[in-house]
Amino acid sequence: MSQLITILVVDDHGLIRDMLKRYLDEEANMRVVGCESNARDAVQSCVAVQPDVVLLDIDMPGLSAFEGGRLIKTQCPATRLIFLSAFSHDHYIERALALEASGYLTKSEPPAAVIQAIRRVMAGTVCFSDEVQARIVVDHQGARLAHTFESRTRLLTERELEMLAYIARGLSKKEIARTVGISVKTVEQHCTHLMDKLAIHDRVELARLAIREGLVEP
Numbered sequence: 001m002s003q004l005i006t007i008l009v010v011d012d013h014g015l016i017r018d019m020l021k022r023y024l025d026e027e028a029n030m031r032v033v034g035c036e037s038n039a040r041d042a043v044q045s046c047v048a049v050q051p052d053v054v055l056l057d058i059d060m061p062g063l064s065a066f067e068g069g070r071l072i073k074t075q076c077p078a079t080r081l082i083f084l085s086a087f088s089h090d091h092y093i094e095r096a097l098a099l100e101a102s103g104y105l106t107k108s109e110p111p112a113a114v115i116q117a118i119r120r121v122m123a124g125t126v127c128f129s130d131e132v133q134a135r136i137v138v139d140h141q142g143a144r145l146a147h148t149f150e151s152r153t154r155l156l157t158e159r160e161l162e163m164l165a166y167i168a169r170g171l172s173k174k175e176i177a178r179t180v181g182i183s184v185k186t187v188e189q190h191c192t193h194l195m196d197k198l199a200i201h202d203r204v205e206l207a208r209l210a211i212r213e214g215l216v217e218p
Contacts, residue, residue: 005122006033008049010042010068011057011084016107020055023111030118039068040179046076053102053118058085058092061169063179064162066095073099080121082114088132089214091153091161097136098158103127152198153213160194161215163187167203168210 009020009032021032033049036042039056040063046054054072058065069081082103083096096104102121105114106129117127128136153161166176173191177184195201200209210216 002029005030005053005118006049006051007031007118008034008036008042008045008051008054010036010039010054010060010065012037012060013057016057020111020114024115024118027115030115039063039065043068043071043075046072046079050076051079052122053080053082055082055084055114058083058096059087064165066099066158067162067180069096069099069101070158082117082121082127084114087214088129088135090135091214093132093135095158095161101126104132105129106131153209153215155197156194160190160197163190164194164206164210165215167191168207168216170207 007024007030009017009024011017011020014037017035017037021035024030024032033051034045036045038060042054042056043063045051054069056065056069056072065083069083072079072081080102081096081099082105083092083101084105084107085092086107088104088106093104103117103126105117105127109129113129120127153164156164162180163176166179171179173184173187177187180187195206198206198209200206207216
């Protein structure tokens with residue numbers, strides 16, 4: 001029997017978690033070692049069990065999946081990240097690629113495609129759904145979007161993009177600070193910088209921009 005592959009499933013929908021666990025556990029050399037409903041708990045579980053692969057949903061409440069992914073990559077460098085999403089926005093794809101994720105699958109894929117993706121990333125390759133693959137280039141420099149898009153949000157740092165997404169989801173500065181684990185003063189500094197770069201100082205307009213750019217779902 002080939003070496004056992006351990007997997008952590010992270011999704012805020014219980015039906016999806018249960019479905020993935022059932023299908024993956026049916027594979028002789030795969031075992032789901034944990035299921036979590038948010039990115040914060042996913043980071044803690046990764047540190048505790050050190051899974052080979054994390055299937056990480058993108059659109060979850062609380063800590064963003066991309067910040068959670070960054071923490072997982074930092075604290076569990078041997079763990080492979082495969083992002084799951086119902087959407088394939090350029091912003092999502094670009095941020096997943098920036099984290100050097102091993103894969104990005106849309107939720108329209110059947111369970112067999114998820115199993116195949118896990119096997120491929122464990123073999124040292126990357127795996128993307130066809131609609132994602134069509135929008136990226138993979139070469140000796142790695143994976144990147146085939147066509148960059150012009151947007152004011154490209155002026156923002158990764159942290160400022162996080163702040164914009166949290167603001168668009170209606171979180172207060174105190175809630176953002178608690179979610180990310182930084183001080184309110186630091187949140188205020190990030191927010192000031194992003195507003196200055198975007199020339200927008202109204203939360204409603206910021207939310208509209210974030211939705212237009214695909215940073216959050218309406």
